[in-house]
Amino acid sequence: MSPLDIIVANWKMNLTVQEGKALAKSLLEITSALKKTAVWIAPAFTAIPALSPLLEGSNIKLGAQNAHWEDKGAFTGEVSALMLREFGCTFSIIGHSERRHVFNESLELCAKRGAALLKKGMTVIFCIGETLEQKELGVTFEILEAQLNPLLGALDSDQVENLLIAYEPVWAIGTGKVASIEDIDSAHSWIDFHIRKMCGGRTLKILYGGSVTPENFQAVLQRPLVAGSLVGGASLIFEKMQKLIAISEGF
Numbered sequence: 001m002s003p004l005d006i007i008v009a010n011w012k013m014n015l016t017v018q019e020g021k022a023l024a025k026s027l028l029e030i031t032s033a034l035k036k037t038a039v040w041i042a043p044a045f046t047a048i049p050a051l052s053p054l055l056e057g058s059n060i061k062l063g064a065q066n067a068h069w070e071d072k073g074a075f076t077g078e079v080s081a082l083m084l085r086e087f088g089c090t091f092s093i094i095g096h097s098e099r100r101h102v103f104n105e106s107l108e109l110c111a112k113r114g115a116a117l118l119k120k121g122m123t124v125i126f127c128i129g130e131t132l133e134q135k136e137l138g139v140t141f142e143i144l145e146a147q148l149n150p151l152l153g154a155l156d157s158d159q160v161e162n163l164l165i166a167y168e169p170v171w172a173i174g175t176g177k178v179a180s181i182e183d184i185d186s187a188h189s190w191i192d193f194h195i196r197k198m199c200g201g202r203t204l205k206i207l208y209g210g211s212v213t214p215e216n217f218q219a220v221l222q223r224p225l226v227a228g229s230l231v232g233g234a235s236l237i238f239e240k241m242q243k244l245i246a247i248s249e250g251f
Ligand code: PGA
Pocket: 010, 168, 172, 173, 174, 175, 176, 209, 210, 211, 212, 230, 231, 232, 233, 234
């Protein structure tokens, strides 16, 4: 496992091409000599072609927020891994809670996207997490299992090499309510245990996401099973990204 902490900037449906380029240029200035941190950016599809030449050859990885399982076809509104690859995208977020809950992407659909991309050699950040209601009902692990199993069941254990899991409790996303250390530890331990059980003893990187800010990042990053963070709101602001990177680097 690489010792790098991964900071994934999930820009969601934010930043125009010009705004995205400006933020990426500022980030390039502070990421050329990082020792402990890997910075990945998932912009809106429209900004990918403009960011691609900017980030080429840099330390920043470019990826997407979603991708289809086929290379091409009659899938209105979708973008394929093949198309993303043309612009140097090496990863995609899949199964983000906004895809699952706002756009009703099912357990099977998310798994299908994730499995196909991994089989095509893309890196996948597969998001899982429970709602507040599910947490209060005490069914968090059942929900995580229901989200993970269709994906893991579709893959051989050697096909999970480029898979990262992002634990993102739905109640913590964009709410300013970061999960407690106990919540993070218990979910990440359960995920780690379950992955090892399902994938022939393998371990995967597990990111935490949900209201990560410079104020709470240090505490999150110190947890033994946290390999980095998927960051939404704070990733849109250069000064906040700069602070997150500084925390990871130990400045
Ligand atoms: P947030 O989003 O940092 O704004 O809570 C995280 C995510 O949805 O990936």
